[in-house]
Structure formats: C-alpha cells, structure tokens
Amino acid sequence: MSMRKPYPSDLTDEQWELVEPVITAWKARHPSVSGHQGKYAMREIVNAILYQNRTGCQWEFLPHDMPPPGAVKYYFYLWRDEGTDQDIHDLLRWQLREKRKRLADPSLVVLDTQSIHASVGVPATTTGRDAAKRVPGRKRCLAVDVLGLVIDCVVLPASAHENTAGIALLDGVAEQCDTVTKALVDQGFKKKVVEHGKNVGIEVEIVERNPDDKGFVPQAKRWIVEQTNGILMFYRRLVRDYEHRPASSRSRVLWAMTSVMSRRLTGATIASWRTA
Numbered sequence: 001m002s003m004r005k006p007y008p009s010d011l012t013d014e015q016w017e018l019v020e021p022v023i024t025a026w027k028a029r030h031p032s033v034s035g036h037q038g039k040y041a042m043r044e045i046v047n048a049i050l051y052q053n054r055t056g057c058q059w060e061f062l063p064h065d066m067p068p069p070g071a072v073k074y075y076f077y078l079w080r081d082e083g084t085d086q087d088i089h090d091l092l093r094w095q096l097r098e099k100r101k102r103l104a105d106p107s108l109v110v111l112d113t114q115s116i117h118a119s120v121g122v123p124a125t126t127t128g129r130d131a132a133k134r135v136p137g138r139k140r141c142l143a144v145d146v147l148g149l150v151i152d153c154v155v156l157p158a159s160a161h162e163n164t165a166g167i168a169l170l171d172g173v174a175e176q177c178d179t180v181t182k183a184l185v186d187q188g189f190k191k192k193v194v195e196h197g198k199n200v201g202i203e204v205e206i207v208e209r210n211p212d213d214k215g216f217v218p219q220a221k222r223w224i225v226e227q228t229n230g231i232l233m234f235y236r237r238l239v240r241d242y243e244h245r246p247a248s249s250r251s252r253v254l255w256a257m258t259s260v261m262s263r264r265l266t267g268a269t270i271a272s273w274r275t276a
Helices: 013-029 042-055 069-082 084-099 162-176 191-199 223-232 246-266
Strands: 108-117 128-130 135-144 150-157 182-185 203-206
Touching: 013 042, 013 084, 013 246, 042 069, 042 246, 069 084, 069 246, 084 150, 084 246, 108 162, 108 223, 135 162, 135 223, 135 246, 150 162, 150 246, 162 182, 162 191, 191 203, 223 246
Parallel strands: 108 182, 182 203
Antiparallel strands: 108 135, 128 135, 135 150
C-alpha cells in the first residue's frame, strides 16, 4: 500500500488479500519481455477503478495521488476484454456464497431489467428509448441469486424488448452456471423467454402481480433483484451510463459488486453518499 491517505473506496489489506491471487495469476500470464514489473502497483490500479466507480468522476479527474488516467484506463479495458474483472467477481461470489452456507453456484436465479439514462457522449447506435418507462439510454439486465449476487449482466439499448433481455440472460446463466434449474421473472417477460428457458434447461416462472396490490409491493424471492439494483445506484458511475461500449458498462457492474462482496466478506462498511 502506498503512503497516501486512503480513500473510503480503497481496498483494505484484508480485502486486497481476496483479490490479489487473481491479479498475481494474471501478471504471471503476462510477463514483460524486458522483465520489468511495471511502474504502478496493481493494488493502486484496482483502487483507482473502485474510486471512479464510487464517485463517478471522469478519467481525467482521478486524484493526482493515484496512477495516471492513461494507466488506469489501460488496465480497465485490458481486464474487461480478457475477463479478469469477471474472474475476480466470480471468485468473491463463490466465497461469499460458501460463507453463507450455500453451494458455490446457485440453482435459482431472478431476472430483471432497469433502464438507465445515457450520457450525451454515448454512441446513439448502442442506445434506444424505453417507450414504457420513457427513458432514453440503455437497459441494464441482471440475473441474481437469492443473496442478490450477480450471476450475469447484459447491457442492451433501452428499446430492447424484455424477451431479448431474458433470452440473453438465460444464455449467459446457462453458460456460466450449469447448476441453475429455475429462473423467476416478472410479467414483462413473455412466453418466448419461457420457451427459450426449456431449450437451455432452465424452468422460467413468470411471477404475476396481485391485481389488488396498490403501489410498490415486494414479491417473494423476486424482491432481491430490486435490492441489487438499488445497491448499484450507490455507485455514481452506474447512475447514468457514461460508457461508449456496453461491455464497459457491464464491467462497471462487476467492479461495483466486487466492492460490495469484498466488504461483506470482511465485515467492512462504507459511508453512503446520501449521508450528510
């Protein structure tokens, strides 16, 4: 750890021990031809990514006592493209599930979508307008387990139908977790998703809303995905979609959940930005 004063989003020593094995293995697979170990500590690169995720700042506004924006961007994009962010995320998810006395991979998932406004600089070719919610931007689609941990994330234009999101999520879940046998969805997902679930070996149950309910009424088991959506809103980089590529938006979700899970595993807390 550097001698700088730590930021609230920094990994503690205990949290870094959870992440370090993946980073060390990645470094071993990418040795420098000259034998140089790199100018910047990998822990500081991770801290810079988590800082930006939490605060929502632009690349050029990263604090001067962190690695320069160019170096942080390099590793963020490289780890995104090589799946290192996914490896870190999945390792922590397995550990947290086992800590909660559950198997490493779930048997049930909950699917849902959330339409997010896109920033001005986001390419129009990757965005759309959610006619139902009147939101121009992108649609963040999540598959979570009963603990609210993300199993898969898909980012689509906001104009994409729920069926498109559901099919993409089911394919992702089936590819990552062959243990999943059932998925719960709301009434926005239609018969096509149910039929696709049969093709990938996942029973899809559409949880219908009680017509007598007024306002927001949490649905048993399905409410957990709403909680995860709410948790992601604490990370300002995710409140609005600033990323040019949907793959970067997906990576932001993985890093946010990495921060959440590392704190849950170590019993640490971080102040809400809503706190005075």
